Amino acid sequence: MKRSRFSDEQIIGILKEHQAGLSAVDLRRKYGVSDATFYKWRSKYGGMEVAEAKRLKAL
Incomplete structure (x- = not known):
């Protein structure tokens, strides 16, 4: 699978x-x-907040 150019934190910042x-x-x-x-x-x-995205990724 192709890796994203943007991290979850960057995506949330853009949104x-x-x-x-x-x-x-x-x-x-x-x-x-x-x-x-x-x-x-x-x-x-x-x-979503950054902390929530990190928690979601950990699941």
């Missing part, structure tokens, strides 16, 4: 920028991710 008011189009262009990838991240990590 927090989106929650702060930046548009999804601007964020995708800034970080170079596709539309599908961004919305897949949002469905998986949306509303």
Whole structure:
């Protein structure tokens, strides 16, 4: 399986920028991710904190 360019912490940071008011189009262009990838991240990590993501990965 292909390894992600972004860690879980970085993905959550990107999604927090989106929650702060930046548009999804601007964020995708800034970080170079596709539309599908961004919305897949949002469905998986949306509303999550870094500690929760680490706990989820440990399971």
